[in-house]
Amino acid sequence: MRTRAYVYRLYPTRKQEETLLWTLRRCKELYNASLEERTAAYKMARVSVSYGMQAEQLPQIKEERPEYQGIHSQVQQDVLRRLDKAMQAFFRRVDEGQPPGYPRYKSNTRYHSFTYPQSGYTIIGALAPHDKKGKKTCRLKLSKIGHLKMLMHRPIKGTIKGCTIKRDGDQWYAVFSVEQAIHSTPVHPSSKTVGIDMGITSYATLSTGEQIANPRIYRYTEQQIKEAHRRLARRKQGSHRRIRARRALTRLYRKVRHRRQDFLHKASRRLVNQYGTLVFEALQIPNMTARPKPKKEEAPATTEGVEGGTAAAVTRYLPNGAAAKSGLNKSILDAAWGRFITLCACKAEEAGGMVVKVAPQQTSQVCSGCGVLVPKDLSVRWHSCPTCGAELDRDENAAINILRRYELQGAIPARKKRQSTRKGGRGGKRPTATGAL
Ligand SMILES: [Zn+2]
Structure with a gap:
């Protein structure tokens, strides 16, 4: 078995896009609220809240905030799972002595996607004939959102295991994670x-x-990007022109990314x-x-005749090639x-x-x-x-x-999988995490 991702462009109507954005915002809120709950529980009572505990509360949230009925339940569970992953990664970094980086509260500009992990999505008419322009358009039916137009530029080989809806500036994409069975190992035609x-x-x-x-893709558009950054910086906060400038910049970066x-x-x-x-x-x-490390001048020339180190040692820095x-x-x-x-x-x-x-x-x-x-x-x-x-x-x-x-x-062995450096005997307690909270 191997997993591959298939990415297709979505073309939502204006109304559908509003629903997609609305869903993203609700998911973001849920993420932030769950993060707050975990942080508060740990600070006040030293209790770690688990994914399971938070998932159990979802029905209750739906009762108190009816708008959450407008989001597929598995999508909401996936939000909590993402947070759980972020927390696990944080604790792992603490254990390994890396800079811990506590999970962030997400703003709208940092929350771009939501996932249907199992069901709630259907591809309709994937094998439909080409449309007038010779493109293979079909529909992606999303639970609680609707039938979105999707351009399926190539067929999927394998079993679809999940679907993520992703926003990239003013464009939308569907990412399918697909499991492919390996029937036989092909033999490469070249032995070179x-x-x-x-x-x-x-x-x-x-x-x-x-x-x-x-x-040199980035180098080539670098000037344009610099200019767009400058334009954005000149625009007044919260103005429409600033929003437009931000959009232009996002497009430029996307272009570079796609070219690369x-x-x-x-x-x-x-x-x-x-x-x-x-x-x-x-x-x-x-x-x-x-x-590059700063390069100190070795053995300063002024050391001769210094008695008892009274003269302040002047360390001179040599060019280290940083530029x-x-x-x-x-x-x-x-x-x-x-x-x-x-x-x-x-x-x-x-x-x-x-x-x-x-x-x-x-x-x-x-x-x-x-x-x-x-x-x-x-x-x-x-x-x-x-x-x-x-x-x-x-x-x-x-x-x-x-x-x-x-x-x-011969080759050097492939990189080993990350091993937990956690020592035995510490149990479920995570004392080192306290400092980071
Ligand atoms: Zn030689």
Whole structure:
């Protein structure tokens, strides 16, 4: 079994959109109220309220607030389940000693979707012939909301397990989570293996020397986005013009997102079709995008003649490359390498191929010709080896090293599932959570 998501655009009428927005707001209220209940119960009586306890109250809420009869009951249960997940994640972070981040109260701008986890939705006429424009439109019947027009641009393969209605600015989408049974493992037609080095100058370089150019999607629209931000900031709070400016900005970001998505899907598809095994470096993107450490000057020149440390030690800071790195960071986040590798892995799994990772150490420094270490800065784009005379592109050299490392040492094991670090003997008490409340 594997789970996939199918996303289709919805075209609600104006009235339906009002109902959708109304539902979103009620779900948000329910979320906030339940969060408040949990917080208050814990603060006042040190009692943890569970999902089950809150779900039991739903019928009562319906009695006191009749408008909640206008929302499918499972949708409401799902709201509580979301909160439960957020709380669990919070406690897990506390236990692991990470910054805890208590669940937020959501505003309308932070609450975008609601879910029918089991029933309450039906697709009507999915196999209907194309309409006048050659599009496959059908209806999505949602309990308590109505029949929404939906564009089913491709058929669903598998069993639908749930449906989420999602708002994205002024657009609406239906996301179906679908379980697909794996009947047989397909065999990939190609037995070729390729090493892939992800980069900035070129998005990816293969060990064959082929390059995938960087789309630089965000960079391209960056000016437009900056301008739209400025326009928004100039508009008066609560004005119609401000709402319009916000909408324009949302659209720009969506455009960037969709373009990036499109690029990632197409590029990963090409690679997966061509090669049976794709070898990547195990990247550590959170490390790469962290702010560089301040660099202190070692052994200040003024230490001579200082007696008993009376003179105030002046620490001087050297340039640490923060400015250069911030530009690089933007490119890295824009490049979405992690997402690219995930997409490759998903597509490879379906095609009978494989994605493996090797240790990333010094793949760009070692010579692919003779194995000697040739240290070079990030700015040096060309690898020339003084020992064996190899001359090739820096990234191609790295890609060959990645491929070779896999052939010689094999892949590093896939990341282990998160293990609870909770020590035994603490029972159900969560004393460490108190400080965060
Ligand atoms: Zn060499």
